[in-house]
Amino acid sequence: MSLQYLIDANIFITASRTYYDFDFGNSFWDFLVEQGKKEIIASIDKVFNELKKGDDKLKEWATKDFLNYFIDTTSDNVLEQYALLMQWANNQRNQYSPNAIEEFMKESNADAWLISLALTDIDKYVIVTFEKENYQKKVKIPIPNVCKEFNIKYCDLFQMLKNLNFKF
Numbered sequence: 001m002s003l004q005y006l007i008d009a010n011i012f013i014t015a016s017r018t019y020y021d022f023d024f025g026n027s028f029w030d031f032l033v034e035q036g037k038k039e040i041i042a043s044i045d046k047v048f049n050e051l052k053k054g055d056d057k058l059k060e061w062a063t064k065d066f067l068n069y070f071i072d073t074t075s076d077n078v079l080e081q082y083a084l085l086m087q088w089a090n091n092q093r094n095q096y097s098p099n100a101i102e103e104f105m106k107e108s109n110a111d112a113w114l115i116s117l118a119l120t121d122i123d124k125y126v127i128v129t130f131e132k133e134n135y136q137k138k139v140k141i142p143i144p145n146v147c148k149e150f151n152i153k154y155c156d157l158f159q160m161l162k163n164l165n166f167k168f
Contacts, residue, residue: 003153005035005164006071006114007043008129008143009050011157012058022057029061031166036069040164044071044117046110073113081119085112088149089141097138104141111143118152126153128160 020028035041048070051062062070073082089104089112096104104112118125133144147154155163 002040003126004039004124005041005126005128005160006118007032007041007047008114008127008131009043009047009110010130011128012043012047012051012062013054014130015157016056016058016061022061027168028166029065031164033065033069035164036066041160042069042071044073044110044113046073046108046113049108050110071117073117075120077120078113078116082112082116085116085119085146088146092141095135095138096141100138100140111141111146115143115146115150115152118147119150122150122152126155126160128155128157130156 015025015028016022019025022029032041043066048062048067052059073079086105089101092101103109114127118127127143127147129143131142131144133148134142135145144154146152
């Protein structure tokens with residue numbers, strides 16, 4: 001079974017605003033679509049909803065070129081994992097602030113949904129995020145902290161690109 005990389009919104013947003021701006025980074029965006037077609041890279045519907053809030057080239061690309069690679073998170077498997085994850089988050093009052101937990105538990109927050117999908121098959125999915133593991137941070141629940149807790153693989157964009165032999 002091959003791995004599938006699940007991309008967090010911060011990867012798309014940061015890449016489009018910096019390293020791989022649409023004015024010169026087309027090979028990067030084409031690579032993502034190519035890897036999407038091969039089912040090596042994907043994201044989720046909730047990340048797409050975040051990207052649609054912008055009125056920019058990223059929204060246009062996500063809608064036109066990458067739309068088929070946003071996985072629907074309404075399957076029973078994902079919903080079951082989401083419910084378990086919400087129970088876990090609700091029990092983290094000693095680790096995180098009430099606001100951090102409340103934010104993580106918002107239905108519109110893509111982080112928990114991304115993790116829930118990964119939980120459906122931890123041998124298959126790798127979450128790609130720029131967030132860093134940080135147990136001192138109390139005002140947000142970082143994706144890597146949750147990944148560690150549930151044995152989910154994760155990496156940043158550059159590690160994923162290296163693993164996939166991306167050439168600019």
